[in-house]
Amino acid sequence: MGWVVALAHAHKLVYGSFAGIVSAKFRRILQPGVDLEARLEPGRLAGELQFEFTSVDFVVTCGRLRFGKCS
Numbered sequence: 675m676g677w678v679v680a681l682a683h684a685h686k687l688v689y690g691s692f693a694g695i696v697s698a699k700f701r702r703i704l705q706p707g708v709d710l711e712a713r714l715e716p717g718r719l720a721g722e723l724q725f726e727f728t729s730v731d732f733v734v735t736c737g738r739l740r741f742g743k744c745s
Contacts, residue, residue: 678739708729
């Protein structure tokens with residue numbers, strides 16, 4: 675989940691600290707050298723972020739994360 679959190683903060687998609695995983699599915703084992711594409715967008719609820727990592731023709735992982743207020 676570290677990649678998702680870092681990308682979300684770098685692109686100012688979320689504010690606050692990581693508060694937890696709402697849902698996550700790991701659909702494929704990631705092999706070394708596989709290129710990934712990340713899709714990040716705001717979740718349905720405030721403070722949530724949806725993510726999906728894909729390779730050429732399959733989803734590797736997807737889910738939703740929750741972020742809270744800065745401490």
